[in-house]
Amino acid sequence: MAADDGTAVRLTGLRKAFGATEAVAGVDLEVRDGEFFAMLGPSGSGKTTVLRIIAGFEEPTAGTVELAGREVTRLAPFERDVNTVFQDYALFPHMTVEQNIAYGLKIRKVPKAERRERAHAALSSVRLDGYERRRPAQLSGGQRQRVALARALVNRPRVLLLDEPLGALDLKLREEMQVELKQLQRSVGITFVFVTHDQQEALTMSDRIAVFNHGRIEQVGTPAEIYERPATPFVAGFVGTSNLTNGFSVRPEKIRILAEGSPAESEHDEAAGTVAEVVYLGESTRFIVDLDSGGRLTALRQNLDADATEVAAYRGRRVLLRWHRRHNFAVVQST
């Protein structure tokens, strides 16, 4: 057993089989203290199972789980210093908001006065002062989400686990909560490990991301590393839109669209072609270009001046695509 070395969660050789299917097929991972860590992947990639193993709801078939240097693989959920925010929030419907939040403290026999005080403070930290007496059924989706956060954070766990925390919210609220979650995490200084299938959410909020696929981790890194230097074709394709050509790739927003015959620039790569499709996205436009050399590239351009009619006129036009060489990244075909 390792000593407490600033690692909040350490997973070693983790495997979990459900019958014949292996949901987690060998995961090694270290989450540092105080990190905002994302486990990103499509549904069925094993990320939620890994979260449930950390929480103690599932026992791994093989491998170990360490929390702050202590092995907890076979311990029950109530014996671990982690708390979970569930995807459906799981607020107890027969209790008030305050009773929900104070439940963990009550179980740990915290005196009543302190319980009340800490519940109020937790509610205040998620900007829901005055909601103590409400029932979960009387709250909106966003408010329930915040109560679920307060109920977990009030226990001051070593690690907070969040299962698709924003999945049930509409887009606008989700974007607000992304910022709020990030600020909350900084102010409480607790390690957050959250599961999401939304690459945008992972890139926006996390310090580091682990990309899951078929029960394995494809890459671990900062959002910039994951986005700019994806290690595998899967990561390149799952995170952001990517142009996969033979062995190398370049992100659509790095590509400039020029008129044919523009003077050459050093350190740049270029390709001539014909615009096959123009997709107007409001804030930007996506151009799909058939290259003379074969294959196609997607270029993304902000609609700084251009309006929908102007960009639509590009269809069928001859263009020159150009980008700086440093944006090229090699993609190793995984076997």
Added chain:
Amino acid sequence: MKLSRRARITVRIIAFLGLAAIYLPLLLVLVNSLNADRSFGWPPRQLTLHWWTDAWASTGARAALWTSVRAGLGATALALVLGSLAAFAVHRHRFFGREAVSFAVVLPIALPGIVTGIALNSAFRTVLQPAGIGLGLFTVVVGHATFCIVVVFNNVTARLRRTSGSYEEAAMDLGATTFQVYRDITFPLLRSALAAGALLAFALSFDEIAVTTFTAGAGVQTLPVWIFANMARPNQAPVVNVVAAVLVLLSVVPIYLAQRLSSDTK
């Protein structure tokens, strides 16, 4: 669904006739319990409370009522324990033969009472009697429990299906042990379903006659059995009417409460 005017009126008439067919005879029993005419001539020429005082004084009816209450309480208690345990097993766990168990638990409510009665009667006499336990109130309780379990099981299963299992995981995540989870979360969420199931179970037991006839020992007479035995006696008929009227009024209470509890989602 939108119905034509004609269809709407037809449906209303059919519904009205259906309800009338059920409730008019019950009303007749109530009126007849006040009918001064011993042969219940219609319409009643004179009303009286005489039969009500007679019924109150009837020791046979009172003893039967008490037996019915004890049998009902016993069967309900047994059904609550076994029915909710079965519901938990079937709903929370995956095991071989799960569907079969669920089917086997629900089946007795559809079995004709007389079949259950005969089967239990021979089982009790060949197995329990030699062991020193004869037919009596206890065997009635067991007999009633076979179908009372079903209503508890169905109520609890329906509630479990509606409440997500993550409540329990959440409680455990917040530090609660298995027992604390049951005490603070599972039981409070099931409470109203259990109460509704118990009321229905009691009501079922209270008016049962076929199984009771075959499982009751000598001297054990529940209220429905007493009514059946006394109906044919001309001098007891007015008292039977009163007892029937009382039962109608009493059964309104548990059904009303059970419905309110079932619709309550909290």
